[in-house]
Amino acid sequence: MSVTEAPPLGELRALAPLHARAQGIPAARCRAVLSRIRTAYGDDADSWPAVWNRAGDALAARGHHLDAARHYALARFPSVDGPARERAQRLCVRSFDRWRATRPGIGRLEVEAPSGGGRFAAWTAGLSRQAPRPLILVCGGIVSVKEQWAPLLARAAALGTALAVTELPGVGENTLPYDTAAPAMIGALLDRLADSADVRRTHAIALSFGGHLALRAALEDRRLVGVSTVGAPVRHFFLDHDWRTGLPTTTAHTLRRLTGRPPAELGEWALTADELARLRDLPVTYVAALRDDIVPLSDAAALAADPAARRRFLVVDDEHGAPAHLARVRPLLLGSALRDLRVHPVRSAALCAVAGALRTRRGRVRT
Known part of the structure; x- marks a missing residue:
């Protein structure tokens, strides 16, 4: 399925704060991440999955594994469609697993x-x-x-x-x-x-x-x-x-x-x-x-x-x-x-x- 058939960035932007709040991500934090996103798909540095993945990486590096999992969940949203979102899905599970071990x-x-x-x-x-x-x-x-x-x-x-x-x-x-x-x-x-x-x-x-x-x-x-x-x-x-x-x-x-x-x-x-x-x-x-x-x-x-x-x-x-x-x-x-x-x-x-x-x-x- 081509990108042109997929949800546009504007719709994902509108949905993101709602899903972020549902997972306990503060509104200000969500707005800051969204402000760095320029494209909805792909592996470019300013793409949706890449920006949310970096936010998750930073939290994981500090040992905040549950918060990292929440950011990775937004990175793979709404579904896995390529390497960047596949990475987000994998790290979402891994970070959650590290949290639940405690x-x-x-x-x-x-x-x-x-x-x-x-x-x-x-x-x-x-x-x-x-x-x-x-x-x-x-x-x-x-x-x-x-x-x-x-x-x-x-x-x-x-x-x-x-x-x-x-x-x-x-x-x-x-x-x-x-x-x-x-x-x-x-x-x-x-x-x-x-x-x-x-x-x-x-x-x-x-x-x-x-x-x-x-x-x-x-x-x-x-x-x-x-x-x-x-x-x-x-x-x-x-x-x-x-x-x-x-x-x-x-x-x-x-x-x-x-x-x-x-x-x-x-x-x-x-x-x-x-x-x-x-x-x-x-x-x-x-x-x-x-x-x-x-x-x-x-x-x-x-x-x-x-x-x-x-x-x-x-x-x-x-x-x-x-x-x-x-x-x-x-x-x-x-x-x-x-x-x-x-x-x-x-x-x-x-x-x-x-x-x-x-x-x-x-x-x-x-x-």
Whole structure:
């Protein structure tokens, strides 16, 4: 795919502060880095990946490995398309790995696809062979790397659950193909965790396209006892041609890079009426934004159509990802997970501490 088909620098500049704030990069720091960028792609010294990589290098040299990982995550944004962004992806993982080595209890797991078609990785916390805990599985969307979940991993003990954070196929370290068979990766991950977590009680906090993956996985894997999501495409995103023509360039471009197909050719990804009926008994918490320009409100309505279905909805006047309402959204997602997993007693102070740590990473995240 040529650079001319890719998101322009202006769109990346507009999105960068939102992703930077979501990862805890100060606004002034983000503006300083952006001021040195002249081109969106390539390996020139003033290109997007080169400038963000240098910022990450400087932090890594001073031993600030988590901050370095956050800058490398911006360097590879929105997806890996060449050597400079490949370097950023590699160093993002390496810097995060060095940070987590200083945090007891955060582990790494690598999973090979049963078919041999690729591999993916997960960062884990709260695992125990002696006393397996129910599992919260976390996954972002099409531009979200697993390393952004550091605050949640660092506070796993407060939740009283096991945690595993991973990525969609084609994102970060995940080399699986992003196709209709992709939801099987969730089952493969649960299989690997079966001796150190109570995977028979797994709740997925999965955002945007991660939510779609989790809902599809739940059709076949009854170990998923609940899904919490924000702005997940369900049905109409994949079927409404007029809606798709208005997608942001970053979303359309990245989705095509990951799937190898334009969004218009993903119609079979839509959940059918029969599949939605099969999910009737699955508790689903869905946050919808009135001004979402990526996922239509009709997708939330598709989940709500059956009055007997076990659904919880929060609709906010916001954009994709509900960035202005994170103080409500993140405790809602965590609380829904703990309730569905029947983790008792839920200490409100502990939950607030975890949600508060996540709220320090404010911003709009286009997943």
